[in-house]
Amino acid sequence: MQHALVYKANALVEASYRLSLYEQRIVLACIAQVRRNEPLTDQKLYMVSAQQIAKDTGTKLGTAYQHLKAASERLYRREVTLHEAPNGNGHAKVKLTRWVQTVEYRESEGIVALRFGTDMVPYLSQLSEQFTRYALADVATMTSSHGMRFYELLCQWRDAGQREVSLEWLREALQLGEHYPNIRDLKRRVIQPAVDQVNEHSPLWCKWDQRKTGRRVSHLVFTFGEKASKSPQKSRKGKPGASTETKDKNATGAIYGIPMAVIKTKSKPGESYEDAALRLLTESRHS
Template sequence: MDNHLDNPLIYKSNALVEASYRLSLYEQRIVLASIAQVRRDELLTDQQLYIVSAQQIANMAGISVDRAYQHLKTAVERLFRREVTLYEAPNGKGGAKVRLTRWVQEVVYQKDQGTIALRFSQPMIPYLSQLTEQFTKFGMQDVAKMTSAHAIRLYELLCQWRDIGKREVSVEWLREAFQLEGRYERIPDLKRWVIEPAVKQVNEHSPLWCKWDQRKTGRRVSHLIFTFGEKKSVKEQKPKTRTNDQKAKGARFGIPQAVIEANARPGEDYETAALRILEEAKSK
């Protein structure tokens, strides 16, 4: 089995990563916890029942088991009605098609056991199983502490281009993919309520660092540009005059404060300097 016990891996077709859908935070957690159970050494069918426990969600969200179960029950009821629009075949083969389907075909409550269970819909199966190319993978723990569904979506989009470290998307495409129609129509609102919180959570909770910029077409902001990389790519330097406790204090993106101070340029704040150091380390 390809999953790690402490950080089960999630595999999604790139077509599913780029699909148009909207899920709440707890709906995302249910879907990801279920996908993490998909075995890569077995053929998946729509008869497979995936069980998600309130204890799992409680551990992930840092809440009580009783409260987690209520979130589970409410979220899975909404998930049962959620639609997803797919634009490509699972492995990118064949002509482009627009497929409108649902995530799940059945949900089961097991209150006495503190669990819910679901079966994925048949059209979803090829996007989760037997993926040979054009798929994205990441660890469940990479997103476990995120409290924004937008942050989880953004992280998936970054992971898809992980080897490149840069991704540019049109604002129109992002609105469609995140199904933001009628919400945050002003660019400042989109930045404040979607982009900035999502980037912040990717930086705080995932193995990636990320920063973003915008590109205009005429006077209109038309594209968003995300630059990102692995935090672990930075080689920690040991300052000669600092203790380990002092070195760890004020760290940004895994870089000790002392290292940032030693390499910061005039006028840079800690975060800007840390992101620059990460980029420079990646390019070496």
């Protein structure tokens, strides 16, 4: 997992769905096996083992075995609502589909094998623009599925340093339904714990504030930056759907807080400076 990267179309990052912690771990572990620039068919089988999950997340093997089977059974029934087409190719009709078309649990081996749904393939493969990328290790030790979702939403605007979302949109994206109708409960049970997960387990630091429309809290404003930087970057406005392929350089010529001189020295043949920086950042966190 050390260098495994997750690529998702921004439309999938902003889709409406709900996955449990272990369902997220299964899905992300399989997505990290997809090569962004290679064709993907809905017939390819991806596998993840309880042993791999336990090793990557720092949990006990018995715990991983226990949760993996139940999570794989639920995953087959999980739906996702997509609002945009991949690669910024115009707007799609609201599409309700499933993450996977097939899930197998091989109990004797402790392995889950899955095939992504046909409609999901374009949001995971051959992504040329408007996609979000991050290291699987960035979220591996998180203990909250909401924390994983928040991290993805921040990574989508990684170069901007700030993101504002409406409460209505956030409720829909997380499929909270009638849960936490009181804003104080929402902040206490969802928002603050998710931000705490980002701050504790990911390469980003994050703080948040609220904005009111009239007397009612209507929006949340997240300010964030790279922990590897000596000081937080000044926030810049970004536009929705901007590709995270844009270089995240600071005034000293660094990417993700790593000096360009180091990146150039340690980059591998054929590896872009952005990919090299992300790899070095992941290595530094696990060294």
